[in-house]
Amino acid sequence: MTIYAALGALEQGLVYGIMVIGVYLTFRILDFPDLTVDGSLPLGASISAVAITSGMNPYLSLIFALLGGFIAGTVTAILNTKFKILHLLASILTMIALYSINIRIMGGPNIALLGADTVFDPIIALGVAPHLASVLVFALFAVLVMASVIWFLKTEFGQAVLATGDNPQMIISQGVNTHLIIIVGVGLSNGLVALSGALVAQNQGAADVGMGIGTIIAGLASVIVGETVFGSNSIARAIIAAVLGSVVYRLAIALALGLEFGGFAFSPSDLNLITALLVITALITPKIKARLIAR
Numbered sequence: 001m002t003i004y005a006a007l008g009a010l011e012q013g014l015v016y017g018i019m020v021i022g023v024y025l026t027f028r029i030l031d032f033p034d035l036t037v038d039g040s041l042p043l044g045a046s047i048s049a050v051a052i053t054s055g056m057n058p059y060l061s062l063i064f065a066l067l068g069g070f071i072a073g074t075v076t077a078i079l080n081t082k083f084k085i086l087h088l089l090a091s092i093l094t095m096i097a098l099y100s101i102n103i104r105i106m107g108g109p110n111i112a113l114l115g116a117d118t119v120f121d122p123i124i125a126l127g128v129a130p131h132l133a134s135v136l137v138f139a140l141f142a143v144l145v146m147a148s149v150i151w152f153l154k155t156e157f158g159q160a161v162l163a164t165g166d167n168p169q170m171i172i173s174q175g176v177n178t179h180l181i182i183i184v185g186v187g188l189s190n191g192l193v194a195l196s197g198a199l200v201a202q203n204q205g206a207a208d209v210g211m212g213i214g215t216i217i218a219g220l221a222s223v224i225v226g227e228t229v230f231g232s233n234s235i236a237r238a239i240i241a242a243v244l245g246s247v248v249y250r251l252a253i254a255l256a257l258g259l260e261f262g263g264f265a266f267s268p269s270d271l272n273l274i275t276a277l278l279v280i281t282a283l284i285t286p287k288i289k290a291r292l293i294a295r
Helices: 005-027 039-054 060-083 088-107 130-154 156-165 168-173 178-204 214-228 235-258 269-295
Strands: 108-111 206-208
Touching: 005 039, 005 130, 005 156, 005 178, 005 235, 039 060, 039 088, 039 108, 039 178, 039 206, 039 214, 039 235, 060 088, 060 178, 130 156, 130 178, 130 235, 156 168, 156 178, 156 214, 168 178, 178 206, 214 235, 214 269
Parallel strands: none
Antiparallel strands: 108 206
């Protein structure tokens, strides 16, 4: 693996790590299988791209992207909690609707940001190379999001979120409105995913309606890899492990794509196969380790 490929994997691991935190909130904390993220990531990208091309400050566009993702998540949660639609079906319906909504926002299937201001420009203006500037910006955002989510989960409302996912019957008996908890939690999750999408769009110089395909698979893979490699004994450790798992996942993919076995070599079309193999390895490794220790 070249240094350039490693930096690219680190860059992707950090920016998509924000998305992974969102996936962790729904799947691990709220126990809410949510496929909305495949649509909310390009939603954030499209909102940010359109806002920037309209003359808005790129940092301010991130706030609107986050709010757009939050609204998308609340729609899914409301369909589930208020209208009793199964969470998987509710998220699929929202995801399908977002495909058309994203095209409507962009006025087409994609939109370019060539020559437009981005969040990286202030760092580049200091003399930092573009590829290093993106790593620094993504690392800063990842740290801020991790710290914010850890703080949020330690608040009274955050504890209610944890309790709702862990034991909903108990928290209901305490008089807590679990519907509100789920709506806010799923909304926050998709807000973070949309924020990740906005940053990706500014880094790639374009937003595309299909850029969210496979987001949920990559998110779950990163969560599982992070838990396996770094552990999840506490909430803070689990959140950090999710981001580090995203980095490891991207590095593993970059490494696999560069390997050759005789006349065989992985290609970008094998990405889903590589992801499946990584997840399987992460899932069975603890069991194999436990059996070896038992002997």
